[in-house]
Structures are given as structure tokens and as C-alpha cells.
Amino acid sequence: MQVHETIVGFADQLDRARATGRTVGLVPTMGALHAGHLSLIERAAAECDVVAVTIFVNPLQFGDPADIENYPRPLSADLARCEAAGVSAVLAPPVSEMYPGWPAPRATTVSVGAVSGPWEGAARPGHFDGVTTVVAKLFAIAGRCRAYFGEKDFQQLAVVRTLVADLSLPVTVVGCPTVREPDGLALSSRNVRLSPAERCAAVVLSRALAAGRTAVAAGERHPGAVAALMARIVGAQPTVELDYTAAVDARTLEVPARLDTTAPVRLLVAARVGPVRLIDNCEAAPAPTPSGARPTVGAGVRAVRA
Numbered sequence: 001m002q003v004h005e006t007i008v009g010f011a012d013q014l015d016r017a018r019a020t021g022r023t024v025g026l027v028p029t030m031g032a033l034h035a036g037h038l039s040l041i042e043r044a045a046a047e048c049d050v051v052a053v054t055i056f057v058n059p060l061q062f063g064d065p066a067d068i069e070n071y072p073r074p075l076s077a078d079l080a081r082c083e084a085a086g087v088s089a090v091l092a093p094p095v096s097e098m099y100p101g102w103p104a105p106r107a108t109t110v111s112v113g114a115v116s117g118p119w120e121g122a123a124r125p126g127h128f129d130g131v132t133t134v135v136a137k138l139f140a141i142a143g144r145c146r147a148y149f150g151e152k153d154f155q156q157l158a159v160v161r162t163l164v165a166d167l168s169l170p171v172t173v174v175g176c177p178t179v180r181e182p183d184g185l186a187l188s189s190r191n192v193r194l195s196p197a198e199r200c201a202a203v204v205l206s207r208a209l210a211a212g213r214t215a216v217a218a219g220e221r222h223p224g225a226v227a228a229l230m231a232r233i234v235g236a237q238p239t240v241e242l243d244y245t246a247a248v249d250a251r252t253l254e255v256p257a258r259l260d261t262t263a264p265v266r267l268l269v270a271a272r273v274g275p276v277r278l279i280d281n282c283e284a285a286p287a288p289t290p291s292g293a294r295p296t297v298g299a300g301v302r303a304v305r306a
């Protein structure tokens with residue numbers, strides 16, 4: 001495994017691999033690697049000849065100075081995990097390599113519209129511009145590849161897919177399922193900052209999602225009712241401060257008029273637990289309209305559009 005601090009060294013290694021006919025799988029991360037990241041690395045290793053991991057805590061995507069200051073950075077342990085997982089190339093650059101002159105502002109920002117707007121985009125102004133700017137740079141550095149992202153950050157995955165499609169980047173984006181603790185909490189590098197009591201409370205996010213999914217499967221068609229149900233469950237946990245819950249069209253991240261089988265549904269939740277802001281999401285499968293039942297006007301309009 002080669003560990004690079006420079007863009008040119010990492011890019012050269014991947015160019016040489018492709019020149020000998022090998023395919024590249026890219027796993028962009030901010031480090032503090034856990035089993036969720038490793039699942040992306042394993043998928044990349046199963047599908048590509050060479051696995052490349054980037055470890056970079058991207059200052060552009062943090063709004064809260066305390067969040068970036070306290071972000072865990074266990075680089076040696078991360079490199080050992082990469083090596084054990086069969087990674088061939090790691091890019092772990094200093095900020096000055098990615099953003100010369102930092103913190104002076106750069107002239108170029110990559111910004112994706114529409115799908116970046118709601119939810120995390122609204123809660124964390126500038127966050128997705130930071131993500132899309134660094135991901136565009138990483139794609140330019142890595143070159144033609146398959147790139148592996150977690151569904152854990154579902155809106156980010158949608159934003160990155162839009163970036164690649166709109167700019168015709170030579171990258172195939174692969175979404176991978178969320179890895180969870182046995183009690184349902186989604187793995188996150190930020191979980192290490194939770195106290196034992198906060199760690200117990202944090203499971204309410206996945207419990208709310210599970211209840212929302214059950215309601216949708218049982219025939220609840222109103223996105224607002226599903227969001228309210230999930231909000232009630234999170235709100236019942238006094239140490240957790242709800243940010244948002246939503247039932248959205250998984251393709252656009254917009255709230256549909258009704259939840260039905262014409263559009264994939266995703267349930268979203270974000271909340272603050274102690275010092276940490278956590279997000280989670282899950283798929284939901286709406287019950288089919290019973291045969292013989294007349295769809296409402298709203299459902300009919302959506303069906304025609306689809």
C-alpha cells in the first residue's frame with residue numbers, strides 16, 4: 001500500500017494502474033474509519049482491481065468550528081485498517097495540498113442546485129458546496145473510476161450522482177447500504193463523541209425510522225403524517241433535540257403529495273444528541289393501492305407524470 005500526501009503521487013499511481021489495464025475503485029472518506037467505511041472498501045475490492053482511499057477532513061464542508069476541531073483523526077489506525085483491507089493507494093493530504101493558500105478563499109466553487117437545497121442543505125448552509133467542491137477535485141485527481149459512497153449520507157449520495165451526471169465526469173457512483181450497530185444506530189465517526197447515556201439515547205433515530213417505515217408499509221399515504229409520527233418518537237427522548245424528519249421522493253428529495261408506489265420513498269431524520277449532530281435515513285415501501293380502490297386525484301396526477 002502506498003500512502004501519498006501529494007496529489008501528483010496518488011494520481012500517478014492510479015494512472016499507472018489504468019495503463020496496465022486495471023480498474024480503480026475510489027472510496028472518499030474523512031478518516032476515523034469504521035465498519036461502514038470498510039464495507040465500501042470491501043465492495044470496491046470485490047468490483048475493482050485497485051482500491052484507492054482518500055482521507056481528508058475537508059474544512060470547506062464544516063460550518064461549525066467546534067465540529068471540525070473535535071473531528072477524530074486517528075491516521076495511523078486508519079492506515080492500518082486500509083492495509084489490512086487490501087487497499088493499494090491512500091491519499092491523506094494536508095489542507096495546504098488540497099487548498100493552497102488556505103484559508104484564503106478560492107475562486108472556484110462547485111455547486112449542485114435543487115437536490116442540495118433542502119434538509120442538510122438548509123440545516124448546514126454551504127455544506128454541500130464544500131462536499132461537491134472537494135468531491136469534484138478528488139474525481140479529477142483520481143481519474144476514471146468507480147466511486148463508492150454510503151447511503152448513510154443519502155442526500156450527499158444524490159448530490160454526488162447529480163454532480164457526475166451534470167458534468168459528465170468519468171466516474172460510476174456506487175451507493176452502498178448503511179452499516180448499523182446491533183441496536184440499529186448507524187455507524188458514524190462522530191459516535192465516539194457520545195457519552196454512554198447519549199449513545200443509548202441516539203438509538204431513537206433508527207427507532208423513529210423503523211416506525212415510519214412500518215406506517216408507510218401499513219398504508220399511511222401522507223408524508224406529513226409519517227414525518228409527524230417520527231418526530232413524536234424522537235421528541236419523546238428528552239436528551240435528543242430534533243432537527244427534522246421527512247418522508248421524501250428518493251430521487252429528488254422533495255416531499256411528494258402522497259406516498260404511493262409511483263415513486264421510491266426515503267425517510268430522513270436529523271437530530272442533535274449532546275454535542276453531536278446525527279443523521280439517518282431508510283427506504284420505505286408504500287403499500288400498493290388496493291385493487292378496485294379509486295386513487296385520489298393527487299395520486300392519479302402523480303401516476304400520470306411518472
Ligand code: AMP
Nearest residue numbers: 029030031036149150152153178179187
Ligand atoms: P465520512 O468519512 O463520514 O465522510 O464518510 C465517508 C463515506 O463513508 C461516505 O460515503 C459515507 O456515506 C460512508 N459511510 C459513513 N458511515 C457509513 C455507514 N454507517 N454505513 C455505510 N457507509 C457509511
